[in-house]
Amino acid sequence: MGNTILQSFLDNQFLKTDDPEHIENLKKASVALQRFLENKKNKPKIISYTLVALDPTIPDDEPIVGEVEALIIKQWPAFRNSVVKTKDKQITYIQAVILEALSKLSKDEKSAAIVWHTGCNIVSHYKLAGQEEVLTNFLMEIGKKVEEIAHNDWSIHENAQIEAVDPAKISLPDISLGKVKEDNLRTHLFAAAAQQSVQGENPQWASNNAAIWPTFFSERAAKGLSEEINSALITKTKSIDSSLTNLKQYLTQIFSAILQNSQSLKKRNELLWWKQALYSPRLNLGYRTLDPVILAVVMAIDLTDNVSPIYPKSVDFFLEETLRDVLGAEVDKKIELAEILKTLKQFSEVIERILENLCVENENRKSFGACMVEILKGQMNVDEFFNHTGIEKNAKISLGELAVWMCHDLQANKLAKSN
Numbered sequence: 001m002g003n004t005i006l007q008s009f010l011d012n013q014f015l016k017t018d019d020p021e022h023i024e025n026l027k028k029a030s031v032a033l034q035r036f037l038e039n040k041k042n043k044p045k046i047i048s049y050t051l052v053a054l055d056p057t058i059p060d061d062e063p064i065v066g067e068v069e070a071l072i073i074k075q076w077p078a079f080r081n082s083v084v085k086t087k088d089k090q091i092t093y094i095q096a097v098i099l100e101a102l103s104k105l106s107k108d109e110k111s112a113a114i115v116w117h118t119g120c121n122i123v124s125h126y127k128l129a130g131q132e133e134v135l136t137n138f139l140m141e142i143g144k145k146v147e148e149i150a151h152n153d154w155s156i157h158e159n160a161q162i163e164a165v166d167p168a169k170i171s172l173p174d175i176s177l178g179k180v181k182e183d184n185l186r187t188h189l190f191a192a193a194a195q196q197s198v199q200g201e202n203p204q205w206a207s208n209n210a211a212i213w214p215t216f217f218s219e220r221a222a223k224g225l226s227e228e229i230n231s232a233l234i235t236k237t238k239s240i241d242s243s244l245t246n247l248k249q250y251l252t253q254i255f256s257a258i259l260q261n262s263q264s265l266k267k268r269n270e271l272l273w274w275k276q277a278l279y280s281p282r283l284n285l286g287y288r289t290l291d292p293v294i295l296a297v298v299m300a301i302d303l304t305d306n307v308s309p310i311y312p313k314s315v316d317f318f319l320e321e322t323l324r325d326v327l328g329a330e331v332d333k334k335i336e337l338a339e340i341l342k343t344l345k346q347f348s349e350v351i352e353r354i355l356e357n358l359c360v361e362n363e364n365r366k367s368f369g370a371c372m373v374e375i376l377k378g379q380m381n382v383d384e385f386f387n388h389t390g391i392e393k394n395a396k397i398s399l400g401e402l403a404v405w406m407c408h409d410l411q412a413n414k415l416a417k418s419n
Contacts, residue, residue: 005099006030008134015096016086025076026093030100032071037105044416046102046111050118051365053098054139055390056129058091062364068094095131099138106142109149110415113310115139116146117412118367121405125391143313150312154267187224270306271315275322281305282354287326293335293343296399297351297372299323300406309411309418319407320400327399334396341375341382348376358413364388369409 006026009015017023037046052064059065072093073079083090106112119139128135196203278287280298282305287295303319324331344351358370366374366388374380386393397405 005103005134005138006096008137009092009096009099012131012134014092014131014134016088017082022076022082025079026072026097027100028075029068029072030097030104032074033068033097033101034104037101037111040419043111043114043418044413046105046114047118047367047370047412047416048365049098050102050115051122051367051390053095053102054119054123054135055126055365056089056091056095056131057127058094058365058390060090064098064365065091065094068097072097103138103142106145109146109310110418112142113146113149114412114415116143117309117408117415121401121408122368122389122391125389125395146310147313150310153308153310154312267307271318274302274306275318275325278322278326283350291343291347292327292330292399293340293402294347294350295326296323296403297344297406298354300403300410301354304407304410304414309415311411316404316407319403323400323403331400332398334398337386337391337395337397338382338393340397340402341372341385344372344376348378352376358409365390367409367412369406369413372406 003011006023010017010023015026033049036042037049049064052058052062069079069090076082079093080090083093102111102115106115116139120143123135123139279285280287280290280302282302283290283298287299290298299319299322303315303322307315320331352373355373355376358367358373364387368389368391371380371385371388375382375385380388383393385391
């Protein structure tokens with residue numbers, strides 16, 4: 001991201017401070033928060049922090065607001081007084097710090113996917129208080145990164161670029177560099193046989209020292225010959241090693257492309273089979289036997305079982321179209337969220353036994369999916385659902401949106417729990 005989210009808040013005058021020291025303090029607080037969230041045990045908290053950062057109307061009693069304010073005060077002791085003087089809203093500074101931390105954190109692809117899955121559906125249900133453009137751009141930038149990663153992982157590489165390798169670099173027969181030089185052998189043999197008076201090395205005369213002369217000859221000749229032959233073999237080995245290295249790199253590139261395509265085709269074939277079968281592996285039931293609301297949730301769960309957490313946007317459309325195969329135009333009909341929750345409670349036993357626990361933190365703000373789990377378990381009523389999600393009570397969503405939203409929350413949860 002070219003411009004930082006903190007700078008965007010300043011440019012749009014969401015933050016009215018122009019004191020460089022104050023801005024530096026906010027940056028330091030965001031770095032501290034980033035380091036906190038980078039800790040593996042705190043990864044699930046990325047979900048809650050994302051939900052708080054995207055809601056400019058978040059209540060002051062939200063625990064995360066207090067936690068981030070404490071980080072700011074640690075760097076900027078006069079923070080509260082300064083906010084009062086500029087007539088700013090405290091939550092805007094909290095937002096800026098969290099968003100800046102999440103932006104930096106999103107350099108990691110898994111963290112980026114958690115932020116994207118968590119925020120992409122809920123943000124349209126928040127009152128953005130004039131921050132629509134900045135918050136939308138923030139999410140879209142992260143979404144583009146996730147899409148690029150997913151595309152590389154899912155795409156079939158019809159145009160896979162395998163760099164051409166010069167055949168000479170991988171040709172094994174060309175190993176003439178390992179030849180033993182005749183002149184070198186002749187020199188060694190002469191040195192072993194001839195006497196020192198004629199520039200040889202043998203101190204003995206063959207006629208006078210018949211027993212000693214051949215001993216020196218054999219030792220000296222053996223030494224010279226072994227040096228030459230070993231040198232030639234080393235050169236030969238290096239030549240072969242170099243050729244094999246180039247060949248290995250080339251073959252690895254080919255096998256990688258083949259494996260990539262094979263895995264991509266496998267994913268696509270499994271999804272197409274699932275779409276055609278319209279069968280829930282979790283419930284061991286056909287989708288056409290299920291209530292429409294339950295169907296939307298069950299399909300989201302089944303799809304989540306079959307795709308990796310980082311997937312291309314097209315998979316969301318695939319889910320909606322699969323739902324449309326069963327429900328037809330009903331998939332686009334807007335239904336009050338309160339009615340959807342009541343229906344889910346009626347079938348809580350069916351859903352609860354197949355729905356894995358979503359990340360539920362102690363913070364007040366929780367994800368749509370996490371609150372739905374608590375509804376199903378009887379740990380939360382409908383009013384509390386809207387209070388904890390920040391969604392308005394009269395909100396309406398389609399069954400297609402419900403399925404995709406649940407899928408996103410399940411995938412964010414999967415990533416948050418991964419090592």
